[in-house]
Amino acid sequence: MADYSKGSAYIDGQLVPIAEAKISLLDWGFLHSDATYDVVHVWDGKFFRLDDHLQRFYSGMDKLRMSIPYSQEQVQEILSDCVKATGLRESYVEIITTRGTPQPGSRDPRLCSNKFFAFAIPFVWITQPDQGLHLVISETQRIPAASVDPVVKNYHWLDLVKGQFEAYDKGGETAALVDAEGNIMEGPGFNIFAIKDSVITTPANGVLQGVTRKTAMQLAHEHGYEMIEGTLTADLLRSAEEVFATSTAGGIMAISKIDGKDVGNGGIGPITKTLQEAYWALHEHPDYAIDIDYSS
Amino acid sequence: MADYSKGSAYIDGQLVPIAEAKISLLDWGFLHSDATYDVVHVWDGKFFRLDDHLQRFYSGMDKLRMSIPYSQEQVQEILSDCVKATGLRESYVEIITTRGTPQPGSRDPRLCSNKFFAFAIPFVWITQPDQGLHLVISETQRIPAASVDPVVKNYHWLDLVKGQFEAYDKGGETAALVDAEGNIMEGPGFNIFAIKDSVITTPANGVLQGVTRKTAMQLAHEHGYEMIEGTLTADLLRSAEEVFATSTAGGIMAISKIDGKDVGNGGIGPITKTLQEAYWALHEHPDYAIDIDYSS
Numbered sequence: 001m002a003d004y005s006k007g008s009a010y011i012d013g014q015l016v017p018i019a020e021a022k023i024s025l026l027d028w029g030f031l032h033s034d035a036t037y038d039v040v041h042v043w044d045g046k047f048f049r050l051d052d053h054l055q056r057f058y059s060g061m062d063k064l065r066m067s068i069p070y071s072q073e074q075v076q077e078i079l080s081d082c083v084k085a086t087g088l089r090e091s092y093v094e095i096i097t098t099r100g101t102p103q104p105g106s107r108d109p110r111l112c113s114n115k116f117f118a119f120a121i122p123f124v125w126i127t128q129p130d131q132g133l134h135l136v137i138s139e140t141q142r143i144p145a146a147s148v149d150p151v152v153k154n155y156h157w158l159d160l161v162k163g164q165f166e167a168y169d170k171g172g173e174t175a176a177l178v179d180a181e182g183n184i185m186e187g188p189g190f191n192i193f194a195i196k197d198s199v200i201t202t203p204a205n206g207v208l209q210g211v212t213r214k215t216a217m218q219l220a221h222e223h224g225y226e227m228i229e230g231t232l233t234a235d236l237l238r239s240a241e242e243v244f245a246t247s248t249a250g251g252i253m254a255i256s257k258i259d260g261k262d263v264g265n266g267g268i269g270p271i272t273k274t275l276q277e278a279y280w281a282l283h284e285h286p287d288y289a290i291d292i293d294y295s296s
Numbered sequence: 297m298a299d300y301s302k303g304s305a306y307i308d309g310q311l312v313p314i315a316e317a318k319i320s321l322l323d324w325g326f327l328h329s330d331a332t333y334d335v336v337h338v339w340d341g342k343f344f345r346l347d348d349h350l351q352r353f354y355s356g357m358d359k360l361r362m363s364i365p366y367s368q369e370q371v372q373e374i375l376s377d378c379v380k381a382t383g384l385r386e387s388y389v390e391i392i393t394t395r396g397t398p399q400p401g402s403r404d405p406r407l408c409s410n411k412f413f414a415f416a417i418p419f420v421w422i423t424q425p426d427q428g429l430h431l432v433i434s435e436t437q438r439i440p441a442a443s444v445d446p447v448v449k450n451y452h453w454l455d456l457v458k459g460q461f462e463a464y465d466k467g468g469e470t471a472a473l474v475d476a477e478g479n480i481m482e483g484p485g486f487n488i489f490a491i492k493d494s495v496i497t498t499p500a501n502g503v504l505q506g507v508t509r510k511t512a513m514q515l516a517h518e519h520g521y522e523m524i525e526g527t528l529t530a531d532l533l534r535s536a537e538e539v540f541a542t543s544t545a546g547g548i549m550a551i552s553k554i555d556g557k558d559v560g561n562g563g564i565g566p567i568t569k570t571l572q573e574a575y576w577a578l579h580e581h582p583d584y585a586i587d588i589d590y591s592s
Contacts, residue, residue, distance in 0.1 A: 006400070009321060022318035023326060025305060025392075025415060030319060032453035033329035064454075065461060096321075099457075104302070105420055107484070107545075109457055110464065119321060124401055141442040146476065147455040148439065156452045157328035158360075159443040161395075161405055165361060168406065180442065180476075188403070249403075 007121035008085040010078050015085055021119055028112065029098020033155045036060035039248045040211075041123065042083055042091040043280075046289040050076060052211045053248075057095055060152040061114075066097050068116040075118070080292050082120040087294065090123040092249065124249045126174070126190060129276055132256020132268060133245065135187070136172035137234055138163035142185040145206050150186075153208060160188040171260065174245075176237070179206055184232040190247035191216075192255075194232055194240035195225075195271050201236060204229040212246035212279075219278045225271065242269030244276075252276045303417035304381040306374050311381055317415055324408065325394020329451045332356035335544045336507075337419065338379055338387040339576075342585040346372060348507045349544075353391055356448040357410075362393050364412040371414070376588050378416040383590065386419040388545065420545045422470070422486060425572055428552025428564055429541065431483070432468035433530055434459035438481040441502050446482075449504060456484040467556065470541075472533070475502055480528040486543040487512075488551075490528055490536035491521075491567050497532060500525040508542035508575075515574045521567065538565030540572075548572045 007018030029035035038057040040050050054072045061067060070078070075095060083091050100112035127133050140163045148156055163175030176192055177185050184192055185206050191213040193202045200220050202213065220227045237243060241264045243255040252275050254268040263269075268276070282288055303314030325331035334353040336346050350368045357363060366374065371391060379387050396408035423429050436459045444452050459471030472488055473481050480488055481502050487509040489498045496516050498509065516523045533539060537560050539551040548571050550564040559565075564572070578584055 011321075018322070021321040023321055025307075025317040025319055025413060026314070026417075028453075030326050031333075031390075031451060032457060033451045034453060034457050037327075064457075094327075105418060107420065107422060109460060117321060121322075122401060124403065126403060141440065143439050143443045143452070144437065144476075146437040147443075148452075148458075152454075154454055155327060155329045156439070156444075156454060157324075157330060158448075158450055158452060161328060161330050161360075162444075164405060180440075 004085040005087070007119060008082045009117065009119035010082055011117055015081060018119060018121060023098070023117065024101055026101045027098050027115060028100065028102060028109065029096070029115065032099065034099035034109065035096055035155055036064055036066070036152050037094060037096040037155065038153055039092060039094045040079070041248050042088065042093060042292065043283045045089045045294065046283065046291050047079070048283050049211050049215065049288050050290050052214070056153065056209070056211070061097050063149060063152050066099065066114040068097055068114060070116065078118055079120070082118055083292050084294055086120050088120065088122060091120045092122065092124045093120045094118065126245070126247055126250040127253050129251060129253065129280070132254040132266070133174055134172045134257040135243070135255045136167035136170045136175050136259055137184070137237070138166045138175040138177050140166065140177050141180055142177040142206060144179065150206060150208050157188065164188050178234065182234055184234055184237050187245060189249055190245040190253070192232065193244050193246065194237045195242040195269065196236060196240045198271070199226045199228060200271070201228045201230060201232050203232045210246055212248055212251060215279060215282065216246045216252055216275055219275050219282070223274060223278065242272050244272045252279045300381040301383070303415060304378045305413065305415035306378055307413055311377060314415060314417060319394070319413065320397055322397045323394050323411060324396065324398060324405065325392070325411065328395065330395035330405065331392055331451055332360055332362070332448050333390055333392040333451065334449055335388060335390045336375070337544050338384065338389060338588065339579045341385045341588050341590065342579065343375070343588065344579050345507050345511065345584050346586050348510070352449065352505070352507070357393050359445060359448050362395065362410040364393055364410060366412060374414055375416070378414055379588050380590055382416050384416065384418060387416045388418065388420045389416045390414065422541070422543055422546040423549050425547060425549065425576070428550040428562070429470055430468045430553040431539070431551045432463035432466045432471050432555055433480070433533070434462045434471040434473050436462065436473050437476055438473040438502060440475065446502060446504050453484065460484050474530065478530055480530055480533050483541060485545060486541040486549070488528065489540050489542065490533045491538040491565065492532060492536045494567070495522045495524060496567070497524045497526060497528050499528045506542055508544055508547060511575060511578065512542045512548055512571055515571050515578070519570060519574065538568050540568045548575045
């Protein structure tokens, strides 16, 4: 029997073990990174905010002029099947639409049949909730929205990867990229929030409209914290009492060090901790959680 | 026997028909577009300027901190084998290095084993030498060098694809992307040159240092034309007497129309034609051509 314990994938209408999950070398999703994707996680046997992820995914396809022959309900079913096959109660689940393979000799993206892929693998953490990250403010600029719309979740990561290497070189773990004016944008796979005088600030534009970002903002509002979507300067980040990152791959994660210096007392600050606990508690809420039936 | 007539690929040390050429869905070359590549063409059974392409490829890997276990000589041998298998006398040959597949649960690119791929398919033309292209000046900005170094040939094409769709919408065939100031940068897979008062201008920075671009500049110099690597404004492009594009996928190609208006008399201008003929003639030159032995 096929071994799905390391993950499963849905490719060309079939469920396969993750080790067999492959894409044509000629697909423009690879050769032009002409693709959009989304990642949802499964926690304690439940999808979290799957509808939000699916809506963003379909909106991204629209903007790239792509389409797939599946409804949101059908994609949900495919994803359930992927997770069920693995038996994983905690899982990192990715959906992808690529431009597809060009007609022989053609360079016209309109002639491609778009391709849909999905896979489920064990949960991937940027960092565990009880650990703080060491962030380095990178000199690399995040690809601007005038070039690539960050609202369409995309694989254009060479700037983020460059930032990661800069961070490693400086003894850090991950990086914050900046805009042309040096303001903080986002990191490799996460949005960034700074807290000063109990006011929480996160960049408004030029960044992914993360589902975890949205959840953090919603929880901050419910807990009565003031939240500014605006400009996050490097100075504000450096002088913040608390800093955290948000991502489907880890939730709300404390940033405990910036450029080698402790943020606050170098631990996980009280507001970050409050939001973190509220975030994981929300995973039981019927408005946001969809149970996976592992029995059938 | 395997059918290599539609193309061949070299993957995991093996030659396979192009239809079987696949990459893992989990390779960061796909999921992060964390890859560099190069394309060389074979014309009349000979590689053209293979050394230049290989040098750029290895330099790109260095900049991305990637490496492969093959010397330039070994890659040349692999590419010869790929082309030989297809029997193609004219071929589009691509080499790729990806970051590779992450360690389970890890997000650290330093822990990946980089992967090498190569493939040879029938020649792909952006346009035939006797045809002129209809170019549209796009509003989309080319990803700036402060984000992604364009000298490292990469698959970050969503901006270029967006430009292509803009061009189609406006009745054109392809697009020129701009920088933040509206100056002309490059198109999907090609560099751009404008000729006015016998002076040839091409953007100096923020664009791929194309091998065909370099060849065109060299030929222009040999033919006594003045060449400026500098700022190519949209006004200069629109008022040029001749405009051409350069790419390994087509060589030196006339742009006969910009935003619906004829360039010059709408045909292929005399300087473009001279350079085009010199370009194809150079493919016989022993300094630039490497014969492929199809017999063994």
